[in-house]
Amino acid sequence: MLTKLMKYEFKATSRVFLPLLAALILLSIVNRLLNAIGQTTPMAIGTAATVALIVCIIVLTLVMSIQRFRQNFLSNEGYLMMTLPVSTDSLILSKLFVSVIWILANMLSLVVAVMIMISYEYTFREALQILQRLGSLIAENPGYFTAYTLEIILLIILCLSSGILLLYLCLSLSMLVNKRRGLFAFAAFFVISSALQIAAAFANSIAAALGVTGYLRNLRLELWNPYSISQLFILISIAAQAFVCLLFYFSTRFMLKNKLNLQ
C-alpha cells in the first residue's frame, strides 16, 4: 500500500516540480550559450532569471512539503485519504519519503544546472584534478571512505526527515485548535525547535560536566581514523537525529490516529 500511496504522491507533486526542473536545466543551457556568445545584456537577464527560478524552486520545495500534508490529510481531502484501507504509518511515510526524494532531486538538479553554466574548459580541468585527488585518497582506504559516505548520506536524509517531520507534527498539532490553525502551527514550530535547542544545550553541559568534552578534545582530527573526533561527531549526530525523527514521527502518528479533526 505504501508504494501505491507513493505513486499517487509522485503524480501529484511531479506536476509541479518536473516542469520547473526542466525549465531550470533549459535556462542554464541557454545561459551557457549566451555566455559563449558574450552578449552582456541578455547574459544579465538570463542570470537573473536563473537565480529567480532557483529561489522559486527552493521555496516551493518547502511549501510543497507543508501543503501536501496539510491539504491531503487535514483538509477536505482528508476525508478520502484517512478512510483509505491503509495504515497511518503508510500515509505519513509516503508523504515523508516523496518529500525527501524531491528535496534530493532538486538539490541534484541545482548542482547540475550550476555545472552546466560554469562548464568552461579550465573548470573542467580543475574538476578533473579534484576528482583525481579524491580518487587517490579513496584508494588509500576504500573501506573508511564507503563507511564515511554512507554515514554522511544517512545523516543528510535524517536531517531532512527530522525537519519535514517537525513540519508534519506542527501541522498535526494545529488540529487541537479550531481557528487560526496556521498561526498555531507556526507557534508550535518555534516552541518545539527552541525546546530542542535547549535540550541540546543541556545535553552539552551534562557532557561537559561528565568530562566527555575534555576527552573529545584529546582526540585527533584525523579523517580516516575511526576513533577520530569527526567520526564520533557524525555518529552522535546520526543518533540524535534518529531520536528526534522517531519522536516527531510517533507524535504525528498519535495525532493523526486519535486527534484527527478535519475542517
Next chain:
Amino acid sequence: MAILECKGLTKKYGKKEALRQIDLQVEPGRIVGLLGPNGSGKSTLLKICTGLLTPTKGAAHIDGRKPDSKTKAIVSYLPEVPYLNDWMKVSDIVAFFRDFYSDFNLTKALDMLRNLSIENQVLKTLSKGTKEKVQLVLVMAREAKLYLLDEPIGGVDPAARDYILNTIIRNYNPEASVVLSTHLITDIEQVLDDVIFLKEGEIVLDCPVDELRESKGMSVDAYFREVFKC
C-alpha cells in the same frame, strides 16, 4: 451478526458532549436513516464508525472490529464535503479507487459514469452537483458491507435527489447495510427500513419505518416534526 454495533458510545469535544451513551445495531440488508436536526451528532457518529474520530468512551464495532485499516476496506463512506482533487480527471479518480479498494466494481462505476457522460473530464470543469454525483458513484460502486452516507441529499435539487435514491435502491445488496444521515425526510422515508432519531447526541427513537407508521398513524416526516418541534 450485526454489521455495525455501537455500545455506550460517547464523544466529547472539550466539555461539550456531541454523543452520549449511544447503543445501536445495524443488521445486514437494512437501509437505516439517521435522522436529526443539524448539530444532533449524526456526522460525529458516522465519523467514529469510519475511524476518522475516536470515541471518548464506549466503542463502535464494524463487523466485530474496532475501526482500523481492515474495517476501512469494507466501509464505503460518503462525507458531507467534496473531497476530490480538482486537478484530477474522472478517469484518474476511478483508477485511484480501483487501486486502493479491492471491492471496487469497475464495470459498475463506468456504467454509472457513462450515464453522466463525464468520463474524461477534469473535475474542475464539472458543476458542484455533478461532482457530488461522481463521489456518490465512486462510493456506491464499491461492493462494501457497510455504506455510510453523510447527508447525501443535503442541498441537491429534486432530480439529483431522485438520482441518489435510485442509485441506493439499484445497488441494494441483502448482505450489505446502508446508514444515511439526513435532516430532510420527505421523499426518502420510503427508501428506509429503519429510522434512528438523534436529538442532542442521544437516541430518542430506533424502530422500523412501517412499525412507526402503523403505531403512530403518521409518516416518519410528520412524527419527526413533532419530536423536534421548536
Next chain:
Amino acid sequence: MAWIFTSDRPIYLQVQEKIKLSIVSGEYPPGWKMPAVRDLALEAAVNPNTVQKALSELEREGFVYTQRTSGRYITEDDMVIKQAKNELATELVRSFLGKMAAIGFSPAEAALLIGDKAKEVDGNGDTGM
C-alpha cells in the same frame, strides 16, 4: 415515475394494494412474470425490503406464486382475481356511499343517481371501463 403513497399507513401495505389493483385491472395479466424485486423497487422508488414484504403478503393471499428457479408469477386462478375484484368494488361502493351520506344522500337516492349517470355514459358510447 415513483408511486405516490399516503403518509398515514405502512408503505408495504400500499405497495401491496397497488400491485393488487394492477392485477385486478389486468395491467398485470394472469400468469405474467413479475419484474425482479429490485426493478419493482426502482419503479416504485421504495426500499427493496418493503417490496419483498408486500410480495410475501400477496403470495400468502394467493395473488402471486413463486417458481423456485424462474421467479414470481401472477396467479392464474380466476377465482382469486374475481374475488379480489369484488372486494375492491365493494370497498369503493362503501366509501362512495359514506361520502354521499355526508352530503345528505341516502343509499337509495345515490343508487338512483348512479342509474341516471350510467345511462348518460352508455349514451355517449362505450368509454372503456
